[in-house]
Amino acid sequence: MPLPFTVSAVDPGSRARRATLTTAHGRIETPAFMAVGTRATVTGLTPVDLTAMGAQVVLGNTYHLMLRPGPELFRRVGGIHNFMGWSGPVLTDSGGYQIFSLPGDRTLTEEGARFRAYTDQRIHLLSPERSIAMQTAIGSDIMMVLDVCVDSRSDATTTRAAMERTHRWALRSLAARVTDQALFAIVQGGVIPELRRESAAWLTAHPFDGFALGGLAVGDARPEREDVTNLSAELLPADRPRYLMGVGTPPDLLHAILAGIDMFDCVLPTHLAWQGTAFTSTGRVRLTRGPNALSDERLDAACECPTCRTASRAYLHHLFKCSEPLGARLLSVHNLHHYHALMADARRAIEAGTYASFASATLEAIDRHEHSDRRLGQVAS
Amino acid sequence: MPLPFTVSAVDPGSRARRATLTTAHGRIETPAFMAVGTRATVTGLTPVDLTAMGAQVVLGNTYHLMLRPGPELFRRVGGIHNFMGWSGPVLTDSGGYQIFSLPGDRTLTEEGARFRAYTDQRIHLLSPERSIAMQTAIGSDIMMVLDVCVDSRSDATTTRAAMERTHRWALRSLAARVTDQALFAIVQGGVIPELRRESAAWLTAHPFDGFALGGLAVGDARPEREDVTNLSAELLPADRPRYLMGVGTPPDLLHAILAGIDMFDCVLPTHLAWQGTAFTSTGRVRLTRGPNALSDERLDAACECPTCRTASRAYLHHLFKCSEPLGARLLSVHNLHHYHALMADARRAIEAGTYASFASATLEAIDRHEHSDRRLGQVAS
Numbered sequence: 201m202p203l204p205f206t207v208s209a210v211d212p213g214s215r216a217r218r219a220t221l222t223t224a225h226g227r228i229e230t231p232a233f234m235a236v237g238t239r240a241t242v243t244g245l246t247p248v249d250l251t252a253m254g255a256q257v258v259l260g261n262t263y264h265l266m267l268r269p270g271p272e273l274f275r276r277v278g279g280i281h282n283f284m285g286w287s288g289p290v291l292t293d294s295g296g297y298q299i300f301s302l303p304g305d306r307t308l309t310e311e312g313a314r315f316r317a318y319t320d321q322r323i324h325l326l327s328p329e330r331s332i333a334m335q336t337a338i339g340s341d342i343m344m345v346l347d348v349c350v351d352s353r354s355d356a357t358t359t360r361a362a363m364e365r366t367h368r369w370a371l372r373s374l375a376a377r378v379t380d381q382a383l384f385a386i387v388q389g390g391v392i393p394e395l396r397r398e399s400a401a402w403l404t405a406h407p408f409d410g411f412a413l414g415g416l417a418v419g420d421a422r423p424e425r426e427d428v429t430n431l432s433a434e435l436l437p438a439d440r441p442r443y444l445m446g447v448g449t450p451p452d453l454l455h456a457i458l459a460g461i462d463m464f465d466c467v468l469p470t471h472l473a474w475q476g477t478a479f480t481s482t483g484r485v486r487l488t489r490g491p492n493a494l495s496d497e498r499l500d501a502a503c504e505c506p507t508c509r510t511a512s513r514a515y516l517h518h519l520f521k522c523s524e525p526l527g528a529r530l531l532s533v534h535n536l537h538h539y540h541a542l543m544a545d546a547r548r549a550i551e552a553g554t555y556a557s558f559a560s561a562t563l564e565a566i567d568r569h570e571h572s573d574r575r576l577g578q579v580a581s
Numbered sequence: 582m583p584l585p586f587t588v589s590a591v592d593p594g595s596r597a598r599r600a601t602l603t604t605a606h607g608r609i610e611t612p613a614f615m616a617v618g619t620r621a622t623v624t625g626l627t628p629v630d631l632t633a634m635g636a637q638v639v640l641g642n643t644y645h646l647m648l649r650p651g652p653e654l655f656r657r658v659g660g661i662h663n664f665m666g667w668s669g670p671v672l673t674d675s676g677g678y679q680i681f682s683l684p685g686d687r688t689l690t691e692e693g694a695r696f697r698a699y700t701d702q703r704i705h706l707l708s709p710e711r712s713i714a715m716q717t718a719i720g721s722d723i724m725m726v727l728d729v730c731v732d733s734r735s736d737a738t739t740t741r742a743a744m745e746r747t748h749r750w751a752l753r754s755l756a757a758r759v760t761d762q763a764l765f766a767i768v769q770g771g772v773i774p775e776l777r778r779e780s781a782a783w784l785t786a787h788p789f790d791g792f793a794l795g796g797l798a799v800g801d802a803r804p805e806r807e808d809v810t811n812l813s814a815e816l817l818p819a820d821r822p823r824y825l826m827g828v829g830t831p832p833d834l835l836h837a838i839l840a841g842i843d844m845f846d847c848v849l850p851t852h853l854a855w856q857g858t859a860f861t862s863t864g865r866v867r868l869t870r871g872p873n874a875l876s877d878e879r880l881d882a883a884c885e886c887p888t889c890r891t892a893s894r895a896y897l898h899h900l901f902k903c904s905e906p907l908g909a910r911l912l913s914v915h916n917l918h919h920y921h922a923l924m925a926d927a928r929r930a931i932e933a934g935t936y937a938s939f940a941s942a943t944l945e946a947i948d949r950h951e952h953s954d955r956r957l958g959q960v961a962s
Contacts, residue, residue: 245907
């Protein structure tokens with residue numbers, strides 16, 4: 201039974217589309233941004249916070265969750281929804297990206313990745329089958345296949361080998377599925393157009409519930425990434441969701457939606473929040489900077505999030521200066537709200553048939569603020 | 582205009598009393614526990630959280646707030662209520678305890694304390710007048726006089742000198758007040774009964790809005806502290822609130838209420854929360870301990886706080902093991918709720934005229950759990 205996915209509108213001026221993905225734990229209205237909750241928690245926030253800020257779906261990570269708390273706990277408590285108290289949809293990444301990105305001992309073979317765990321210092325195997333078994337225990341609504349990432353600057357031989365192994369692993373993942381949890385494949389091929397075409401063609405011949413673009417934002421420049429996204433999105437079936445993994449800034453999202461992408465995840469809004477940087481309607485704001493110390497202005501006058509309704513810039517500045525964790529919590533709420541509100545605006549624009557002009561006006565405004573900030577020396581992140 | 586304070590019931594079996602203190606920002610039903618928000622934030626929690634857990638009043642600290650964000654900011658934003666978004670009563674400690682307890686350069690003279698600030702490495706003066714000026718800028722509902730603390734094991738000469746200076750500083754504080762913010766004096770005298778009697782007699786001859794017992798929980802043993810509390814509380818006027826500063830555990834609070842104390846503050850519930858320890862109806866629970874890893878039980882089956890309604894012990898254990906800040910946030914909510922619920926139970930028992938038996942039954946239960954925990958080797962904090 202494929203995951204129900206209904207496209208309700210396509211923008212006349214672009215390939216942007218408005219759709220609904222229906223999971224066992226509720227609907228995801230797309231385009232959608234998924235808050236990253238790597239260890240079964242979006243850092244510092246409760247499920248009540250997530251609902252209040254418009255979050256529809258939370259992303260967990262198989263690599264981290266298999267090490268801690270481990271599959272046995274998930275089997276015991278009946279999955280991640282019970283465990284973290286989140287009743288909405290959950291997508292789990294497979295661990296492929298962590299195998300690629302995390303430091304430390306690791307050996308990659310056709311069987312899978314053997315690595316030394318940071319938790320118990322023991323050697324663990326993460327194979328396509330193990331990843332699916334773990335995601336089955338987690339009980340996510342959408343599972344991802346284990347894929348092989350390479351740096352975008354790798355040569356064609358390396359990139360092809362990773363892509364071909366990703367394909368074989370995708371089939372092993374499909375064969376290992378024993379539940380009706382959805383399963384998405386991941387298109388690889390680096391920034392080499394022929395490989396991306398080959399990967400999309402190969403994978404879409406198999407009955408996956410959706411298709412992701414992986415291996416981007418790993419050393420590639422933004423124009424390259426946009427070219428690959430445009431090219432690949434067009435090759436993916438119109439009746440399945442398209443997920444651009446690990447990307448990115450608000451402009452990245454606006455561009456990718458133009459290309460027909462439906463789903464996103466990125467640590468940027470939460471990571472920058474913990475560093476004291478906010479996304480606002482007038483550009484990025486670094487709360488630790490001096491001029492905020494005496495500002496009784498709201499963080500973002502155009503924002504209706506709980507943080508902007510209650511906290512001044514001076515208070516947020518104070519909290520960061522004192523290393524008080526409430527500062528990062530309040531900025532996380534704001535930044536995620538900012539991303540979710542951007543997606544809600546995009547959905548409305550697609551429904552109204554005005555997405556292309558909405559995107560270009562919004563991109564222009566962001567660009568204007570960033571230029572003006574750079575002139576004032578206000579942005580460094 | 583003295584702070585309105587109405588005693589509505591006195592327990593027939595003890596000196597416990599039920600009263601209402603009316604401030605410009607609302608009423609405080611006593612006995613009351615005040616959550617400690619040293620730097621204009623109860624670590625990790627929002628005012629919405631505080632209201633939800635039954636907090637009536639928040640305590641800020643003059644020493645920390647004068648260094649950061651400083652008086653100018655409070656004047657600019659119109660006080661701590663606007664600054665932190667808390668509309669209920671605020672009490673500010675004077676900085677006396679910090680002069681005593683914080684490490685670093687400091688010189689104490691009749692004028693005040695000169696110390697090198699941890700924020701800007703410069704020498705600052707904290708005098709009775711400076712403390713009142715800062716508390717005026719903060720705009721707290723209840724200010725405290727700057728006092729001189731000494732270790733409870735100090736000799737009689739040292740303890741007397743500190744007490745006498747505390748008295749002179751109390752009068753300077755009273756003279757420095759320029760608003761209708763309430764001002765409490767602080768009884769000193771270490772653990773020497775004659776000095777405590779002298780201090781209470783001296784201070785209560787002046788028009789303070791309330792009286793605190795200071796200089797306890799600074800090297801004294803629990804029986805000594807209880808003796809001093811019993812002795813001093815009896816010497817304080819019945820028509821003014823009595824505040825036991827910096828104390829303590831739930832048994833400490835239950836004992837002090839028996840002696841006629843109305844108000845408390847202590848960092849214990851929040852500090853222990855950040856270390857992973859919870860107060861529960863069946864004793865202290867250290868969430869990091871192994872047996873919690875697979876426990877799908879609630880933290881405290883008898884508790885109705887947001888944490889106990891949603892999170893299992895296994896989830897809390899997981900969050901602490903991963904150093905995820907949500908763990909400390911959820912435990913802070915629970916521990917403060919536990920303290921506030923204990924005070925609410927005490928208020929109800931006083932109203933029902935059964936406080937003495939309520940206190941003895943509750944103390945016995947806590948004692949039983951602690952003994953049983955010790956036997957099992959479960960408590961180390």
